[in-house]
Structure formats: C-alpha cells, structure tokens
Amino acid sequence: GSGITLVKSGKLVTCTHLSYKPFQYTDGDKTVGFDVDLVDLVAKELKVDQEIFDTPFENITSGTVFTTNECDLAAAGMTINDERKAAIDFSEPYFDASQALLVKKDSGLKDLPDLKGKRLGVQQGTTGEAYANANSATHGYTVVQFEDLPLMETAVRTGAVDAAINDNGVLYDYVKEYPDTSVTKEFATGESYGIGMKKGNTALKTKVDEVLKKAKDNGDYDRIYEKWFGK
Template sequence: MASRTRQAVLTLLPVLALAATATACATKVNTGSQDSGSGVPLIKPGKIVTCTHLSYKPFQFSEGDKTVGFDVDLVDLVAKDLGVTQEIFDTPFETITSGEAFNTSKCDVAAAGMTINDTRKQAIDFSDPYFDASQALLVKKDSTYKGLEDLKGKKVGVQQDTVGEEYANAHSAEFGYTVIQFEDLPLMETAVRTGAVDAAVNDNGVLLDYAKDYPDTAVPKEFDTGDKYGIGMKKGSTTLLTKVNEVLKKAKDSGDYDKIYEKWFGKKPEKK
C-alpha cells in the first residue's frame, strides 16, 4: 500500500507542477488594455483609437492622407486631456452599433455622427449628447419633390443601419415609395445625383453640407426627429465615459465647442 501511495504521489508531482506553472502564466495574460497614466484604460499605449465609418462629411472624412471633421476635433480634445494622440479606425457602421468593434478591441471610442437610441444603448454605452440633429430629404435641385408624400412609386435611398433608414422604412407604406439601401453615405448621395434613386433620407447635417458642395442637389425638407449624437464606447467603460463627458462639458463651458462647431458648420450652435 505504502509503495503504491508513494508511486502515485511521484506520478502526480509533474502534473501539479504543470498546473502551478499554468496558473502563474494565466495571471500574466495581456488583455490589450493600456493605462494612459490618467487611470483610463486604452487599447494602445499613447493612443485613443476612434472607430468611425468614412465618409460622413463634415463629421469625419478624408482630406489628403488625414481624417478630419467635427467629430475628429472633439475627440482630439479628449486625446489632449489624456496626454495621448487620436488614431482613426474605419469600420462598417454596423460593427460599431452592434458593439462588435469594442468587444474585439478595435477601438476605445466611436465618433460617427451616431444617434443615441434605446436599441444601440443595449449594445454600447454613450456619452452625454454633443450634437442635435434631425432627418432630411435630399433631391435633385430641379425636381418637384418637396417631401416624402410626393414620392409615391419612386425610389428613396437610405444608408444601412441608420436612423434615416428607420425613418424612411416607417413611412414607406404610408407614402408608397420603395426604400433602396446603400452601404455608405457617398454611395447614397451619388445615387441621387445620377438618378439611380429619386431622393434620399439621412441626417440633416451631412445632407445640407452635400447640397452646399453640389448645388445641383437640394434639401427641401427636414424632419424634426429630435436626434442627438453621442460618442460610443464598450459597455461598462466607466472611467472612459466619465472622462469623455468631463471633456465635452469643459469644451462647452470654455467656448471651445462653439469654435469647433463654427469651423465646420459656418455658424455657432443655437442656444436652447
């Protein structure tokens, strides 16, 4: 009996040693989080990585080899406060709203002209609202379409996974038009100019900016939907959320927000 027990113990020793080694190693697994020095965990040292879906001018778009825009400038304020620099990661919009981009450590925050709503709040956390928006209609300037009620039997373009898509779908049966989905904003806008669709619905900020750049288009109607944009992040990112909200409030109190707004929209925001 004693010899068998001794043999069993000797047999178990390598196994126990291996288990101990594995346990020790497990405590050293790199989760991909880095501390910026401010107590805010980030996925890359010295960077705050921002997910967006290009192009969404004037909120974020390419200018030469840089990504610029209203949202970019706002997140730069967060980066400056944290003592890091901003890095942009372009990804399909649905990977942001579903939370996938955060859950796979692609980015720390998302700034993509993104409306806060209950469905998205189930998948990601949002900052305090930083921009008031509404939906709008884009048409050719010489068209007779003044609203959705004029588009019976016509094609209305939308961008995939946006509030504009939801709004257009919600009224399609009432007004008798067909909704045509596009993967991104530029494809949708171009479709209006080429006649591939008769009109399109999206956020007023981007459509008004487009009509300014392309005067053969117009925005005859805006729909007061009460949309508010927020900066998104992974669920449970308490310290990052606190920091982003703190920076947004500071920017509004100091006047920096108004300067950035005027830079991209040509006027100061309306005070409410």
C-alpha cells in the same frame, strides 16, 4: 491614476464609418471633421494621439468594435437610441440632428407624399433607414440601401434614386458643394449624437463627459462648430 485603460498604449483609437462629411472624411492622407476635432480634445487630455479606424457602421452600433477591443471610442455622427444603448455606452449628447430629404433641384419633389412609386435612398444601419422604412407603406416608395453616405448622395445626382434620407447636418453640407441638389424637408426626429464606448467603461465615460462639458464652457466647442458649420 484615472483608471482608464486604452486598447493601444499611447493612442486613443476612435472607430468611425467613412465618409460622413463634415463629421469625418478623408482630406489628403488625413481624416478630418467635427467629430475628429472633438475627440482630439479627449486625446489631448489623456496626453495621447488619436488614431482613426474605419469600420462598417453596424460594427459600431452592435458594440462589436468594443468587445473585440478594436477601439476605445466611436465617433460617427451616431444617434443615441435605446437599441444601441443595449449594446454600447454613450457620452452625454454633443450634437442635435433630425432626418432630412435630399432631391435634385429640378425634380419638383418636396416631401414623402411626392415619392409614390419612386425610389428613396438610405444609408444602411442608420436612423434614416429606420425612418424611411417606417413610412414606406404610407407613401408607397421603394427603399434603396447604400453602404455609405457618398454612394447615397451620388445616387441622387445621377438619378439612380429619386430622393434620399439622411441626417440634416450632412445633407446641408452636401448641397453647399452641389447646388444642383437641395434639402426640401426636415423630419423632426429629435436625435442627439453621442460618442460610443464599451459598456461599463465608466472611467472613460466620465473623462469624455468632462471634456465635452469643459469644451462647451470654454468656447472650444463653439470654435469647432464654427470651423465645420460656419458658412
């Protein structure tokens, strides 16, 4: 066989942190999104169904969800970095991202230097939080943590924070839905998303990478991209 052992027989259990639209979010009684469709290709190849398991983001990046055998994979718009690579293995990169700034359209705020003495929202445990913290002394803003993306986005609209930092893909999706907000700046952090899995699970990594490569070659990747990011 392939040497792939799954945590639940007949299922491919994917950990994520909801909600991270359009990568994964709840629509009715279903979890849908770009990452969900991509991992469905892996499930199909393994002839099983994907089951989504919602968990705190830090339980994924720390590798806990794999050491406790809760999940086979993690797909969470998750940036590959060295700190996380020490705890989990990643597939080949499947999506490029940078950090971006979300503000209320009428705020007049455009960039980090405009935030002196103001409140900047971040999502806890993310690369956006790290970026905001790394630049807070220079620009003199206060970093305010939120547990998930929707709470952070809503705080910008209600004025609980003056601006927020998160990945460009999710923020551009948000401003389409809420035209009273806008993305005024991107920070070239050069990030790539990877699908996470248990350290040393080379059989599964080989399969995931094979499926990603095939999807890029046969047009499946472009079709899924267009479905979630086409206007």
